[in-house]
Amino acid sequence: MSAQPSGTQAFLARFEGLREHLPGGRTPWVAQLRAEAAELFGAAGLPGRRIEAWRYTDLAPIAQAGFSEALTLVRETPALPPMRAPYRAVFVDGRFAENLSLLPGSYRCGSLAAGLDGAQGLLGALAEKLPLVALNTMLFEDGLLLDLPADTDGGVLELVSLASHTGRPIAFHPRHLIRIGDGASLTLIETSTGPAGAAYLHNPVFEIAVGAGATLSHVRIQREGRAGFQLSTVQAAVQAGGTYDNFTLNAGARLVRNEIHAALLGPKATCHMNGAQLAGDGQHADTTTFLDHAAPDCASRQTYKTVLAGKSRGVFQGKILVRQAAQRTDGYQMNQALLLSEEAEIDAKPQLEIYADDVKCSHGATVGALDEAQLFYLRARGIPAEQARAMLVQAFLVEAVEGVTNPIAQAALAEATEGWWEREAA
Template identity: 65%
Template sequence: MTAPLHTGAEGFLHRFDGLRTRLPGARLGWVQQLREQAAESFRAQGFPTRRAEAWHYTDLRQVADAGFDEPLSILGAAKTLPAPHGAWRAVFQDGRFRDDLSSLDAAPFVAASLAAGLGTLEDRLGALARPAAEPMAALNTMLFEDGLVVTVPAGVAGGVLDLLSLGSATDRPAAFHPRHLIRLEAGASLTIIETATGPAQARYLHNPVYEIEVGEGATLTHVRLQQESPRAFQLGTLYARVAAGGTYDNFTLNAGGKLVRNEIHASLDGPKATCHMNGAQLLRDGQHADTTTVLDHAAPDCASRQTYKTVLSGRSRGVFQGRIHVHQVAQRTDGYQMNQALLLSPEAEIDSKPQLEIYADDVKCSHGATVGEIDADQLFYLRARGIPEPKARSMLVEAFLAEAVEVVQDGAARAALEAAVNGWWEAAA
């Protein structure tokens, strides 16, 4: 007889109670303390509701009611993998590292499974994440099984690393919570192209947390292609800290999943640090995608740029919440934020909430938001030249997204984004 599913926060707490002696780090006191504190935070907070300001536009009841209560599963055979974008690849299936599918041995940086090296990570695991403030980070900290740990030594050009997450189809809804720790030392560079995908009928929750440290003068380009199963949920929380002269360049494309939230907390901690947080959301009927960013300017002479674009068809809903917080010490801040939405259906909905919170005197900050439909004159122009309507609409959508994609400087990363965007309208029609 199948054991009953436990739903909501109670279900995950029940799962933690059953797995606490089998989760990685069970014999390490500091890991257990970290997990227990996160469990208490999650027990106190539960799943966030729309009463919380940060979650006002995203309802997690369908996630909470799904009944994720599976035991640690045995990894089966992986399907054919997408073509790689770089020379090195780290593959995770259901949140656990697949050494047999990965290729990291000749990389000029150190990359390994978190579960295998957990005993050496006391100074890094939990250094940036805030489980007491973010419920999904608490859930991840309570139940993480594995993740990728990357260290790029000072002055090393790391090249391109593929980070691939595969969700599996199981008889019962699966939940996995990978924890990724990425550190670039002074003057280092790395491009990460991250792809999350799963079988069309797979129903799962992917709840990753990232803790990213960019050292002085270092540059991290981080492109994320979210192409999860249409029945899947992804609730990602990312923390990034950028030191003096460093650059963190993030681009997130949300194109899959049933309900998705991309939450980024970035802090510019040293003078002349730079952060780019850009992205696009391509939403079909029934999809909900939420991009929420919090950018702290905590040092002088720093710059940030944010451009997020959303294309919505059918009965879909997009959310953008972006807050720029300029601390008093952060004089000569240069910050820009723009959110634009293109509605392809009268039933589509976009909620946009850009915010500026400024405590410094000498700053240059601006933000804005626009919402519109496909220009009828432009569509007529293309149709009059013999271009079929689906193709004409696709061309206009791609032109709308071009500004966002073009900001990605790395050639391999930009090519991966363009391949994901091309032809999207024909597939959605």
């Protein structure tokens, strides 16, 4: 009797069965990328906890879930969140849903599967050799292909990911390629959701190129269903004078790994990474960042806040690498955790690696419970205990959230965070 295939083998078997049917399956350069990715993923496998970067996040539940690919067209359209921005690209189970989307006509923005020919040279250009990126490359069915020409104001675009009710555990691996031309700017507000009881895996990979003097404000609101999994990898490369702002809210999913890699490649590039993680009973939220200062006079700021209730676990790992060329780097990283229960657990691992000698770099971390004196002060003013706790949780998040300045993004964020504690405590 043969053993059950492990998660790794199941994904590889899936790829073997589908390889010709996947987008670009008969296009040599795509097929080759996928084959290389399969080789890498086959060799590395789903990362296990013996790998340092995965010490605190155990993917065993994913290996055991026996996910299969979506690959069938969705009959039932899941409920769409209200449209907030003028344009939006909607993906259902990782595939572009044209009938639900409203795309800007003034620049290239649409389905990667439909525009794969135009993605040569972009696809895989920024991807590092990471197992989950390889898994995505191997199995992606679609994604957003966005190319904003130089000196264009792209306004605000929504990217919506929905998981449907299929009744079986599905996995989808959208690949989003985003290029912001020199001097161009865009705000991208991403929301991912799914049905509450469905076990599914959403494994998106972003390859983001921010041109010289360009700005991308990337707001990610993760509200996957409580039985869902999200493993996301963002790879951003920022040229001279460019800015990449990432704000990620992790409020859903049974397990989420939010991995952000940003490389500051030209002088005076800037990166802000802020985020909030709200995890309740049975949830695991992991944010792992890697900031690569590769050019002089760049600045990076990171503020992450994690709030944990019930039996939950939070992880923050943040590495800042300052290469020798990156003189006069200004780097700052802060991560703070608020534990609302005795059973909650946080693991925090900040890491600085500095090879330049003229550098200003600092990091800090705090872990604590709600302040009893603050709580009593609010209650002594007539505010009921749960409402008082909710106010203090909200106050704790302020510092991470205040970097989000776009009003549409602010509204989406407020909706996701306000009342979180009251819902969690209910």
